[in-house]
Each structure stands twice: as C-alpha cells, then as structure tokens.
Amino acid sequence: MHSWTDTLRFAFQPVVNLTTGGIAALEVLARPEAGDILAEARRDPELDGKLAVLAVRAAARKETLLPLHINVFAATLADLGGLGPLHEAVRQAGRLPWEVTLDVGPPFTHVPQQALLDAVTALRETGFRISADGVGDGDLPLRVLHDMAPDLVKLDMSLLDRPAAVGAMRTLCDQLGALLSVEGVETELQYTAAVSAGAQLGQGELFAPPARLPVAEVYVPPRPSGSASGSRPGPSVREFVRPAALLPDTASAGQVRALLTGSPEVSGVLLVDRDGVPVRSVHRSRFLLSMSGRYGHALYADRPAARLGDVPRTVGADATAWEVLDVVADGARDRTSDDVAVVDRYGRCVGVVRLADLVRALAESRVEEAAGLNPLTRLPGSDAITGEVDRRIADGRPFALSWLDVDHFKQVNDGAGFAAGDDLIRAVGRALQHAASGSTRVGHIGGDDFLVLTDPEGLNALVASVLDTPWSAGGRPVTLSLATVLCVPGSVVEHRQAAACLAPLKEAAKALNGASWVLGRAGLPGHEIRRGEGPTASQTRVVVAEPLG
Structure with a gap:
C-alpha cells in the first residue's frame, strides 16, 4: 500500500533581498501530487508537524547552504508547542536552528492566542526565527502580530495598491525590529511598488517560480531611484544581509575546506558556538592559501579550523551601512574584504554583509542625493x-x-x-x-x-x-x-x-x-x-x- 508521502514532493522558492538582488533564503513548499494533504494538515497539527520535518529533510537532500523557510499553521504551534521532531530533523540535517525560519500562517481565528505566543517564545529561545505569513490577506489580529514580535513579516501582494497600509506595516516592522517581505510579486510594477513601500525582501514569479531544484540565480529588475531605505540615518544593514556559511567552532580545517571548495560562491565561514554566537571568522582566500602550502594540508587538516581564523567583525542588526564601514575602517588593512557578521540582540549570527554591497549602495545613494541638491x-x-x-x-x-x-x-x-x-x-x-x-x-x-x-x-x-x-x-x-x-x-x-x-x-x-x-x-x-x-x-x-x- 502506498503511503501519502509517496505522492508528496517539495518545491523551493527563493526569498530575494531587494537591495542586493541575492537569494536570502529558500522557502520549502509542499506539493502533493494526489489528495489534499495541506487541507488535512490545517485540521491535523500532527500531520502539519510531519510536513515541516519532511520539508527540512527534502532541503538536506538538495545540499543547499541557504537558510530555510518552513511553513507551519498557527494552530499547529498552539497545539504542539515546541515541535520536538522538527528540532531533531534540523540537527540530523546538519543545520543550526537559527538557519530555519518558521513561516507561521493563518488561520488564526479560534487558535488559543496565549498557547501560540508561548510556543513562539519557546521556539525563539532555542534559536528558530519566526515569520508572520500572509499578513494583509489573512485573519491575524494586530495585537497578536505585535506580541509575536516576528523577525519577518510577509505581506500579501494585494496590499501594494494600498500604500498607507503598507507604510503603517513598515513602521510597525521598524519598531519591532522585523524585516518586511512582499509575497506574490509577478510584475515589475509590483516590484517597484514593493521597493517604494520599503520592503526589504520579496518572493514571486517575477524573481523565480517554485522549482524542484533550488535556483542559484534570480531575476531582479533595476532598483527604482529614490526608493525607501529605512527609518534610520543611512541605509539599514538589514537591507544588505546575505546568508552566512556557518560551522560549529569545533569544526576541523578539513571540514571548512570541504565547504569552501564545494561552494565557490562562499567568501568565508563563520565558526559559531552552541548558541550561534560567532567565535572565529575564516576568510576564504587566506584560509585556502594556508591549506595549499607545501605542508598546509598535513599540518592543519585534522586540527581545529579556529586556528586559521580571525576575531570576527560584528555589527548589530539595527546598525546602518555607515556604521559597518566604521567597523571595517577600524580594522587591519588586510581584512577589508572580510565579511562582517550581523548579530541579533542575543549575539547570534543572522547573516553577513559584504563591503562591495555597501560601497555600491552608498555610492548610488550619494549620486541620488547630489541630483536632489539645489x-x-x-x-x-x-x-x-x-x-x-x-x-x-x-x-x-x-x-x-x-x-x-x-x-x-x-x-x-x-x-x-x-x-x-x-x-x-x-x-x-x-x-x-x-x-x-x-x-x-x-x-x-x-x-x-x-x-x-x-x-x-x-x-x-x-x-x-x-x-x-x-x-x-x-x-x-x-x-x-x-x-x-x-x-x-x-x-x-x-x-x-x-x-x-x-x-x-x-x-x-x-x-x-x-x-x-x-x-x-x-x-x-x-x-x-x-x-x-x-x-x-x-x-x-x-x-x-x-x-x-
């Protein structure tokens, strides 16, 4: 007898950084080939929890290093609380909890609100990130949204023709320290509206449709001039965050080398402790140069990679691009190309920023500013x-x-x-x-x-x-x-x-x-x-x- 899992497939849709044009994460979407598993999961928290576990395992089989977005219904969290099997699936996949964002979706009606908030708190304390999904087209009460204090708010595309509502949501996100994403972007006009409204992230057919294999590149139109850049002086560092390549601080030099040689797009690796706090920063070129010396592999391969790393450069998630440049300028001249780790209020790494992204964006902002001078x-x-x-x-x-x-x-x-x-x-x-x-x-x-x-x-x-x-x-x-x-x-x-x-x-x-x-x-x-x-x-x-x- 065939199991329902035999007809279940998963697709991957990129979450795009609208400032850098890079892929910030992958949302893993269940695609049943028969039956209506998703409708059943909405009524059955145990089934929904199993789908989340299977989504993590599907991503592990694709060997992607990008952070993951995993969908769960609000009722599932309220009923199951901490999602123990999901923790184990993340660990077995070689992932860290803070590399996984849980997209908490509607319906919220009739969901015990305090149980939901308690579950969100427990998951966040173990390192998972929280996203409020389907905002604007669902039934999520504003009070619950505020109390959830999500790391990300995913706004339905239908709100783009209501700029006052989007502006209010951007203001709320700024006060909560959350990013704003727009889902379902299909046209360049919608993209322009999303950027002008202050969204930092986006998803939709315009960038890339869901696919069986994770994509490496996406299409992003030219960024409109005069677009919003946050409420703080200078662009917010959140607009430039890229996914970080993370390994435990106990990783060997051989493990770091394997990651770098298998992922040419990775410019460096951050070694983090059990809480996700960056301990050492390994720069790609300097590390591979040390390993490629006459006795480099023999000397270092089985030894801790931390020996070949440097003290990480870090900034808070509420920093501006100018503050990142100050951090780079204060360091040694030979480290100007190092990634800068972005950390949350607990010191945990949420990603990295690259100097080239900042310089390009700040140069563009200066050109726009000069054009507006009397x-x-x-x-x-x-x-x-x-x-x-x-x-x-x-x-x-x-x-x-x-x-x-x-x-x-x-x-x-x-x-x-x-x-x-x-x-x-x-x-x-x-x-x-x-x-x-x-x-x-x-x-x-x-x-x-x-x-x-x-x-x-x-x-x-x-x-x-x-x-x-x-x-x-x-x-x-x-x-x-x-x-x-x-x-x-x-x-x-x-x-x-x-x-x-x-x-x-x-x-x-x-x-x-x-x-x-x-x-x-x-x-x-x-x-x-x-x-x-x-x-x-x-x-x-x-x-x-x-x-x-």
Whole structure:
C-alpha cells in the first residue's frame, strides 16, 4: 500500500533581498501530487508537524547552504508547542536552528492566542526565527502580530495598491525590529511598488517560480531611484544581509575546506558556538592559501579550523551601512574584504554583509542625493525634509518645522541685481547650515524659500542666528520672515498635514513689518507673534511665550 508521502514532493522558492538582488533564503513548499494533504494538515497539527520535518529533510537532500523557510499553521504551534521532531530533523540535517525560519500562517481565528505566543517564545529561545505569513490577506489580529514580535513579516501582494497600509506595516516592522517581505510579486510594477513601500525582501514569479531544484540565480529588475531605505540615518544593514556559511567552532580545517571548495560562491565561514554566537571568522582566500602550502594540508587538516581564523567583525542588526564601514575602517588593512557578521540582540549570527554591497549602495545613494541638491546652495530639496518629517511622525517624536524666506525678494533682484540676490541666498543657506546641529535638517526648496526641521528645544538658537543677523544685498538692508509649526506626537499624521499647518503661518509672518517670526501649534487655532510688528494682540492667539529650549 502506498503511503501519502509517496505522492508528496517539495518545491523551493527563493526569498530575494531587494537591495542586493541575492537569494536570502529558500522557502520549502509542499506539493502533493494526489489528495489534499495541506487541507488535512490545517485540521491535523500532527500531520502539519510531519510536513515541516519532511520539508527540512527534502532541503538536506538538495545540499543547499541557504537558510530555510518552513511553513507551519498557527494552530499547529498552539497545539504542539515546541515541535520536538522538527528540532531533531534540523540537527540530523546538519543545520543550526537559527538557519530555519518558521513561516507561521493563518488561520488564526479560534487558535488559543496565549498557547501560540508561548510556543513562539519557546521556539525563539532555542534559536528558530519566526515569520508572520500572509499578513494583509489573512485573519491575524494586530495585537497578536505585535506580541509575536516576528523577525519577518510577509505581506500579501494585494496590499501594494494600498500604500498607507503598507507604510503603517513598515513602521510597525521598524519598531519591532522585523524585516518586511512582499509575497506574490509577478510584475515589475509590483516590484517597484514593493521597493517604494520599503520592503526589504520579496518572493514571486517575477524573481523565480517554485522549482524542484533550488535556483542559484534570480531575476531582479533595476532598483527604482529614490526608493525607501529605512527609518534610520543611512541605509539599514538589514537591507544588505546575505546568508552566512556557518560551522560549529569545533569544526576541523578539513571540514571548512570541504565547504569552501564545494561552494565557490562562499567568501568565508563563520565558526559559531552552541548558541550561534560567532567565535572565529575564516576568510576564504587566506584560509585556502594556508591549506595549499607545501605542508598546509598535513599540518592543519585534522586540527581545529579556529586556528586559521580571525576575531570576527560584528555589527548589530539595527546598525546602518555607515556604521559597518566604521567597523571595517577600524580594522587591519588586510581584512577589508572580510565579511562582517550581523548579530541579533542575543549575539547570534543572522547573516553577513559584504563591503562591495555597501560601497555600491552608498555610492548610488550619494549620486541620488547630489541630483536632489539645489545648485545654488548645495542644500537638499523638499523631498529630503518631508521624508524626515514622516520618519519623525512614525517614531512618535516632537518636532518643529519652519519656513524661512526673504522679504520682497523680487525687489531685491530688481534693485540690486540677480547676482546680489544669489549671494544673499547663499549667505542665508550658509547661516542656516552653521546654526544647524544634531538632528536639525535644512533644505532649500527653491528661490528664496528654505525649510528647517529641528527638535523644539533647538529652535531658539536657530532663530537667533538668522533673525538677529543684519542682512543686506547690494548695500540694501533686507529682512527675513520665519513661520514655525510645533508638532507633538499625534497632532499630524504625515508631512502634508504639517505643511498645510505651516502655510497660513507663513502668510501671517509675511504680513508683519521687519524681521518676523510667527509660531503655531498643529491642531490648535491661532498663532503667536514672537518677532515683528503689525497686527495687535487681539487679532491673534498671543500666549505668554513658553520656553522652547
């Protein structure tokens, strides 16, 4: 009698890093040739657990070194808890738990939520990574998603035409320290939408369809310009993570050599302890050079490979690309080509980054940034400022957004000449840059208009630096007008709303005589006149000036 396993096959679909274009992992998909095993597994946790075990064994037979994504239903975890047989299957396959991500999928309705969360916690403590699968098209409650604190959120492609929802999910992922992936990407337009929405990973027919044999290469379209790169200054290191080649720290030099010679794409091996913490880093070229010497194989083959390794370079998963470059720059010159290990909050390796990937991406970002600079002042335009406004709103940080311009600038140009007008604009831009400190951002949005984004406590010093300065153009005195809106968490939901609050404040400032400054608060009527002469106090909501710094 034939077993149901005789008609069960597995396919492998790559999970693609949308920044590097490399394969980050393989999702192992059950493909029954007869019957509806998956429907039965949804009702039978024991069967679903067996499918997960068989998926790991199928991947082991293909001898792939890539990390694996294994599907399990939420009800299976709630019912079976720690998935003991899966642990054993991973061990027998020569894998480490942190090389396996469990894609926890719907349905979640009627699943005991606390039992599910307890199972997720137990699996994570043993090293497995957790992914929330089918988000956006399933029934996963937001509260449970938050409490699961997954390492990865897989978003259904149908949400790409709802950018506000995707943006909210990206914000949640950033706060949870999770990556965002989009499933079911079939067209280049969907790819562009996924990248623009801030997704770091993707799956779908566009890159590569599921196949019986793991693919070595995938198709990734050119990355759209101006795409999102995370909420932190500089691209996040998570965007560049590649799978790491891991071996136990007890591995022999012969075992490392076998891995390297059988996998030419591997640039180095990390030796990790029982908890997955990198102990030594083995660089491909230096290691093989030592082994290929006259007595190299005889001397080292049966000895610990750690003797031929170096202290690993590590960065946290929340680091930026610039911080990785700092780590590389601080080390020995002969190790600049070494991979840098990326570790989670427990110190466990989650992958590696290569210097070439970082340099290429940072160079591209600098080109894009230069293209957006105003040619007169070399300051960024409005996109850079409004993007940072949205990040501060998402992070729940208070901020002050100010709009500065020159009074009667057309008369300045007409009377003193455009060259004198250009000199004045450049001088104002330099003054703003000199006054800016810390997290302050200055932008030149065209003509005589500037945007300044700063923390509320840094506003007074900035205002004094530009409004207390005597300005002139071609010997003619000139004054400036400044409008500021203070935004506390919850008062605005995006940069357009902050800009809308700022527009009437600018109009009020321009109506005053002399150097002027008008300040308002988002969500509250009226404004305060802090500098300038004109309307009486009864025409405005004048309040005793509260200290801003």
